[in-house]
Amino acid sequence: MLRGSLGIVTTQYADLPGPFTLESGAVLPEIRIAYETYGRLNKEKSNAILLCHALSGDAHVAGFHNGETKPGWWDAVVGPGKAFDTERYFVICSNVLGGCKGSTGPSTINPETGKPYGATFPVVTIRDMVNAQKLLLDSLGIPELYAVAGGSMGGMQALQWTVSYPDLIKKAVIIATTGYSTPQQIAFNEVGRKAILSDPDWSGGDYYGKKTPAHGLALARMVGHITYLSDESMHAKFGRSLQGKAQVGFDFSTEFAIESYLHHQGDTFTKRFDANSYLYITKAIDYFDLTKDGSLTTGLAAAKAAFFVISVTSDWLYPPYQSQEIVTALTTNEREVQYCEIRSNYGHDAFLLESGQLNYLISRFLSHTVVGDVMARNVECIEEGTTIAVTARRMITSGVNHLPVLSPAGQLVGIVTSWDIAKAVASNFLWLDEIMSRNVVTTTENEPVDEAARKMEAHSISALPVIDGDSHVIGLITSDAISTLVGRQNP
Amino acid sequence: MLRGSLGIVTTQYADLPGPFTLESGAVLPEIRIAYETYGRLNKEKSNAILLCHALSGDAHVAGFHNGETKPGWWDAVVGPGKAFDTERYFVICSNVLGGCKGSTGPSTINPETGKPYGATFPVVTIRDMVNAQKLLLDSLGIPELYAVAGGSMGGMQALQWTVSYPDLIKKAVIIATTGYSTPQQIAFNEVGRKAILSDPDWSGGDYYGKKTPAHGLALARMVGHITYLSDESMHAKFGRSLQGKAQVGFDFSTEFAIESYLHHQGDTFTKRFDANSYLYITKAIDYFDLTKDGSLTTGLAAAKAAFFVISVTSDWLYPPYQSQEIVTALTTNEREVQYCEIRSNYGHDAFLLESGQLNYLISRFLSHTVVGDVMARNVECIEEGTTIAVTARRMITSGVNHLPVLSPAGQLVGIVTSWDIAKAVASNFLWLDEIMSRNVVTTTENEPVDEAARKMEAHSISALPVIDGDSHVIGLITSDAISTLVGRQNP
Numbered sequence: 001m002l003r004g005s006l007g008i009v010t011t012q013y014a015d016l017p018g019p020f021t022l023e024s025g026a027v028l029p030e031i032r033i034a035y036e037t038y039g040r041l042n043k044e045k046s047n048a049i050l051l052c053h054a055l056s057g058d059a060h061v062a063g064f065h066n067g068e069t070k071p072g073w074w075d076a077v078v079g080p081g082k083a084f085d086t087e088r089y090f091v092i093c094s095n096v097l098g099g100c101k102g103s104t105g106p107s108t109i110n111p112e113t114g115k116p117y118g119a120t121f122p123v124v125t126i127r128d129m130v131n132a133q134k135l136l137l138d139s140l141g142i143p144e145l146y147a148v149a150g151g152s153m154g155g156m157q158a159l160q161w162t163v164s165y166p167d168l169i170k171k172a173v174i175i176a177t178t179g180y181s182t183p184q185q186i187a188f189n190e191v192g193r194k195a196i197l198s199d200p201d202w203s204g205g206d207y208y209g210k211k212t213p214a215h216g217l218a219l220a221r222m223v224g225h226i227t228y229l230s231d232e233s234m235h236a237k238f239g240r241s242l243q244g245k246a247q248v249g250f251d252f253s254t255e256f257a258i259e260s261y262l263h264h265q266g267d268t269f270t271k272r273f274d275a276n277s278y279l280y281i282t283k284a285i286d287y288f289d290l291t292k293d294g295s296l297t298t299g300l301a302a303a304k305a306a307f308f309v310i311s312v313t314s315d316w317l318y319p320p321y322q323s324q325e326i327v328t329a330l331t332t333n334e335r336e337v338q339y340c341e342i343r344s345n346y347g348h349d350a351f352l353l354e355s356g357q358l359n360y361l362i363s364r365f366l367s368h369t370v371v372g373d374v375m376a377r378n379v380e381c382i383e384e385g386t387t388i389a390v391t392a393r394r395m396i397t398s399g400v401n402h403l404p405v406l407s408p409a410g411q412l413v414g415i416v417t418s419w420d421i422a423k424a425v426a427s428n429f430l431w432l433d434e435i436m437s438r439n440v441v442t443t444t445e446n447e448p449v450d451e452a453a454r455k456m457e458a459h460s461i462s463a464l465p466v467i468d469g470d471s472h473v474i475g476l477i478t479s480d481a482i483s484t485l486v487g488r489q490n491p
Numbered sequence: 492m493l494r495g496s497l498g499i500v501t502t503q504y505a506d507l508p509g510p511f512t513l514e515s516g517a518v519l520p521e522i523r524i525a526y527e528t529y530g531r532l533n534k535e536k537s538n539a540i541l542l543c544h545a546l547s548g549d550a551h552v553a554g555f556h557n558g559e560t561k562p563g564w565w566d567a568v569v570g571p572g573k574a575f576d577t578e579r580y581f582v583i584c585s586n587v588l589g590g591c592k593g594s595t596g597p598s599t600i601n602p603e604t605g606k607p608y609g610a611t612f613p614v615v616t617i618r619d620m621v622n623a624q625k626l627l628l629d630s631l632g633i634p635e636l637y638a639v640a641g642g643s644m645g646g647m648q649a650l651q652w653t654v655s656y657p658d659l660i661k662k663a664v665i666i667a668t669t670g671y672s673t674p675q676q677i678a679f680n681e682v683g684r685k686a687i688l689s690d691p692d693w694s695g696g697d698y699y700g701k702k703t704p705a706h707g708l709a710l711a712r713m714v715g716h717i718t719y720l721s722d723e724s725m726h727a728k729f730g731r732s733l734q735g736k737a738q739v740g741f742d743f744s745t746e747f748a749i750e751s752y753l754h755h756q757g758d759t760f761t762k763r764f765d766a767n768s769y770l771y772i773t774k775a776i777d778y779f780d781l782t783k784d785g786s787l788t789t790g791l792a793a794a795k796a797a798f799f800v801i802s803v804t805s806d807w808l809y810p811p812y813q814s815q816e817i818v819t820a821l822t823t824n825e826r827e828v829q830y831c832e833i834r835s836n837y838g839h840d841a842f843l844l845e846s847g848q849l850n851y852l853i854s855r856f857l858s859h860t861v862v863g864d865v866m867a868r869n870v871e872c873i874e875e876g877t878t879i880a881v882t883a884r885r886m887i888t889s890g891v892n893h894l895p896v897l898s899p900a901g902q903l904v905g906i907v908t909s910w911d912i913a914k915a916v917a918s919n920f921l922w923l924d925e926i927m928s929r930n931v932v933t934t935t936e937n938e939p940v941d942e943a944a945r946k947m948e949a950h951s952i953s954a955l956p957v958i959d960g961d962s963h964v965i966g967l968i969t970s971d972a973i974s975t976l977v978g979r980q981n982p
Contacts, residue, residue, distance in 0.1 A: 023741075024741035026741070119743075122741065123741040123742060123743075180731065181731070182722065182725065182726060182731075183725035183726060183728075183729040183730060183731065183747070183748075183749040184717065184720075184722045184725050184749075186731075186747050186749050186750065187713075187717045187725070187749050187750075187753055188717060190713075190747075190749070190750045190753060191710065191713050191714050191717070191753070193743070194709075194710055194713065194754075195686065195710055197743070198690070198706040198707075198710060199689075200691060215689040216689075218685075219682065219685055219686055219689060219710070222678075222681075222682050222685065223682055223714065226675065226678045226679060226682070229675075231673065231675045231807075231810070234673065234674040234675050234678070235673060235674060237674075238674040239674060240671065240672070240673075240674065240677075240780060248778060250514075250515035250517070250613070250614040251614060252610075252614075252684070252688070252770065252774065256674070256677050256681075256777065257674075258674040258675075258677050258678050258681070259677065259678075259681045262678055262681060262682070263685075279743065283743065286747065287739060289731060316807065319722070388916060389916055389917065389919055392913055392916035392917040393916075393917040393918075395913070395917070396913065396914065396917045397917075418913055421912075421913055421916055422883055422886070422887065422909055422912055422913065423887065425879060425880055425883035425884075425912055425916060426880070426883040426884040426886075426887045426888075427884075428880055
C-alpha cells in the first residue's frame with residue numbers, strides 16, 4: 001500500500017460553552033479546544049478515530065503547517081495508507097485542556113479578570129481532558145469512536161475514554177503507558193515541577209509578558225529527555241563523544257555530546273512550551289490512577305472496547321510490566337485484548353519512532369489478522385501405530401520436541417512429546433499409541449491469531465496444529481512465529 | 492561470629508606537603524586529607540584495607556562520632572566480626588580530594604589568596620583522588636594494601652587503584668560500578684550540575700559566608716535519589732500513598748509520600764554538603780573512563796589483584812552489564828576474578844543496605860570458600876550395568892535430569908542425562924553403558940567454589956559431582972546452590 005503525506009493541514013478551534021465542571025469541583029466558565037482533523041467522516045459516522053497526545057504534544061499530529069518543514073508529531077503512522085489510514089478513517093486530535101497549544105490552559109486569559117489564569121488555573125485531570133474531548137466530539141456531531149489511541153499520557157487518555165464512555169468506543173490502542181502513575185514517575189515529574197517552582201522567574205506563576213522561568217523549564221525538560229531515551233540508545237547515539245573538542249578541558253563547559261543534546265532539548269523547549277502548562281499537565285499525570293479499591297481489574301470493569309496494548313522492551317519510564325497489568329486486568333474482566341511488546345532500543349520514545357512496527361501492528365489490529373496469515377505450512381508428523389523407537393528417531397532427526405500423530409487417513413488423532421518418550425521408557429511401553437495425548441488443542445486457518453495465542457497461554461503450550469474441516473493438519477502455529485511477526489502476545 | 496560495633500571513633504587529618512600535580516596539569520600547593528582508621532596494623536604491615544566512598548560519603552565509614560546516634564555510612568559491613576573485620580584488618584577510609592568533609596576541596600581556603608577556592612578550584616579526577624590516598628598511605632607508613640574496596644564512585648576509585656598501583660593491591664572488591672561513565676550517567680550528573688549552576692545563589696561559586704545555592708543542590712540531590720532507588724523499592728516504600736492527607740487537594744502542595752521523601756532528602760543534603768563539591772565530584776565521575784583505545788581489556792591490563800566484582804539485580808544506575816564488562820575484561824586478561832549479582836530490590840542503594848549478602852560475600856572473598864562449604868551431600872546415583880529402562884525410571888522417580896554412574900565399588904565411572912535416554916531409544920540401545928558419558932567433569936571438596944563455577948561455565952553444565960581421592964562421589968555442587976548462597980557466579 002502506498003503511504004502518503006497529508007500535505008498542508010491547519011489547526012481549528014472549538015469554543016465550547018460552559019460551565020465546564022472539573023473533577024476537583026472547580027468550574028471553568030467556558031473552554032476552547034484546538035484540534036485538527038484528517039480524512040472524511042463516513043455517512044454512518046462510524047469511522048472516527050481520536051488520537052490523544054503526550055505531555056508536550058499538541059493537536060498537530062500529522063501533515064505540515066503552512067511554511068513549516070517538520071510534520072506533526074505522529075506523522076509516521078497517520079496519513080494515507082498508514083496505520084491510522086486517512087483514506088479509511090476520520091482522524092481527530094485535540095490539544096489537552098490545561099495545555100498551551102491553543103486549548104484553554106493557565107496561559108489563557110481568564111474572562112473574569114481579563115488576565116492570564118497563571119497559577120489560579122484550576123488543577124485538571126486526565127478525566128477532565130477526556131471530558132473536554134467528548135464535548136469537542138459532540139460539537140463536531142460525532143456520536144461514537146471507531147477507535148481511540150495514544151502513547152504515554154495519550155495512552156492514559158485513551159484508557160480513560162474506555163472507562164468514562166464505554167459505549168462509545170469500539171477499539172482502543174494503548175501504547176507505552178500505565179493504569180496508574182507509579183512513585184518513580186511521580187518523582188521525575190516532581191523534580192521537573194520543583195525546577196520550575198524554584199526558578200525566581202516563575203514569580204508565583206504570574207510571568208506572562210515578563211521574563212519566563214526558562215532555566216527551570218529547560219531543566220525539567222532535560223530530566224524528561226533522559227527518561228524518554230534508553231541507556232542503549234544513548235550509548236548508540238552519544239557514547240562518550242565530546243562536542244566540538246578532541247579532549248576534555250577540565251572545566252565546567254559543555255563537553256560531552258549528551259550534555260550538548262540535553263541543553264539543546266531544554267533550550268528549544270522553552271521557546272515552544274509554557275512552564276505553567278508543564279506544571280498542570282505533569283500534575284494530571286501524577287493524579288492518574290484507574291485502580292478502584294486498589295484493583296485495576298475493578299477500575300477497568302466498565303470498559304467494553306477491544307484493546308490493543310503495546311509496550312516497548314527498552315522503555316524504563318513506562319516499563320512493559322505496567323502494560324501487562326492493564327492486559328491482566330482486562331483479561332480478568334473477559335475483555336478482548338491483544339498485547340505486544342515492541343522490540344526496540346529507543347526507550348519510551350519508541351512509540352513515536354518505531355513507525356514500521358507500529359504501522360504493521362496497529363493497522364493489523366484496526367483491520368484484522370488470522371492464523372492462516374502466520375502459520376507454518378510444512379509440518380513434521382508421525383503415523384499412528386508406530387513404535388516408540390521410530391517416534392524417538394523421528395524426533396531426534398527432525399529436531400522437534402513434539403509430533404502431531406496422524407491416522408492412516410491423515411487425520412489428527414493425537415500428539416507426542418519427548419517427555420512422553422521418557423515416560424514410556426520408564427513404564428516399559430513400546431508403542432506410540434500407549435503414550436500419545438489424544439486431547440489435542442487445535443486451531444483453524446481463520447481463527448484470529450490472538451485467539452490462538454490465548455489458547456496456547458491457557459494450556460501452557462507453545463504450538464498448535466492448524467486443522468481443516470476434515471481434521472487434516474494443514475499447518476502449525478507456534479508462539480515463536482507469532483512473536484517474530486508481531487512481538488510477544490499476551491503477558 | 493559475633494558482630495560488634497566500633498564504638499566511638501574520630502576523624503583525623505593528614506597535611507600532605509605539595510606540590511600535588513593533578514591529571515589536568517594543575518598544581519595544588521598542599522593538600523589535607525581527612526581520614527579514619529579502625530583495627531590495628533599488623534607487624535608485617537600486610538593487613539591494611541582501604542575503603543573508598545561514593546559521591547556524598549566521607550571518611551566516617553563505621554562506628555559513632557561522639558554524641559551522634561547515626562553510625563558511619565558502611566557500618567553494616569565494617570567492624571568486629573563483619574566483612575571488613577576490624578579484629579583482623581586495619582581499615583582506612585579517607586574523604587576524597589575535592590570533597591567537603593575535611594579534605595581539600597573547593598570550600599577550602601586557598602593559601603595563596605586567603606579565600607575559599609570556590610570555582611577556582613582545579614577539576615580533579617578519580618585518579619587524582621587515588622593519588623591523594625596513596626600519599627596518605629605513605630604518610631601512615633603503609634607500604635601495600637591487602638584489599639581496596641568500594642561501591643559506586645568508591646568502586647571507581649578501587650578499580651583505579653588496581654591500575655595505578657597494581658603491585659600494591661592483593662584483592663579488590665568492586666561494587667555496583669562501571670569501568671567508564673555512560674552517557675546516561677553523565678546526563679543525570681549534568682542535570683544536577685545545571686540545577687546548581689542555574690541557582691542565582693550559586694554566584695559563580697563564590698557563595699561562602701553568604702546564601703548558598705540550596706534550591707539547586709536540593710534539586711540535584713532529588714534527581715540523584717531517584718536513581719539510587721529502584722522502581723520496585725519505591726512501590727514498596729511509597730506506592731501512591733499521600734503524605735498527611737486522605738485525599739488529593741488539587742493543588743501544587745506536597746501531596747504524595749514520594750514527593751515528601753525527595754524534598755526531605757534534598758533539604759537535609761543542603762545542610763551537610765557543599766554545592767561546589769557536588770559539581771567537582773560529579774565531574775570526576777563523568778570523566779572516569781578506564782578504557783584505553785576503546786577497550787576496557789586494554790585499560791585494565793596493568794591490574795594484578797584478585798578481583799571480586801559485585802552488582803545488584805535492580806540497580807539501573809550502574810546496571811549489572813557494566814560490572815560484567817569489567818569481569819570480561821579481567822577474564823580476558825587472565826586475572827583472578829569472581830562475579831556476583833546480588834538479588835535485591837533496593838536498586839543502587841543495595842550496596843549500602845544489603846548487609847547480609849555483602850557480609851557473607853565479602854568475608855568469603857577476603858578469606859576463602861571451598862566446594863565442601865556449599866555442596867549437597869546426598870546424591871542420587873545409578874549403578875553401572877543397568878538397563879536404559881531402569882535408568883529412566885530412576886530419573887523420573889527422583890525428578891533429576893542427570894545421574895552419576897557408579898562402578899560396583901562405588902567409584903564414579905560416568906554420567907547420564909535424559910537426553911541420552913532419548914538418544915538411546917532412537918538408536919535401539921538397551922544398556923546404560925552404551926550411552927553414558929565417561930568423561931565426567933568433577934570437583935573436589937577443597938576446590939574453591941569459584942573454580943568449580945568456572946568449570947561449569949566452561950563446559951556448559953549445571954552440576955558437578957564432588958569426588959574424594961578414591962573417586963567416590965561424596966556430593967554434588969549445582970549452579971543453583973551456588974547462586975542461592977552467593978548469587979550468580981560469573982557473567
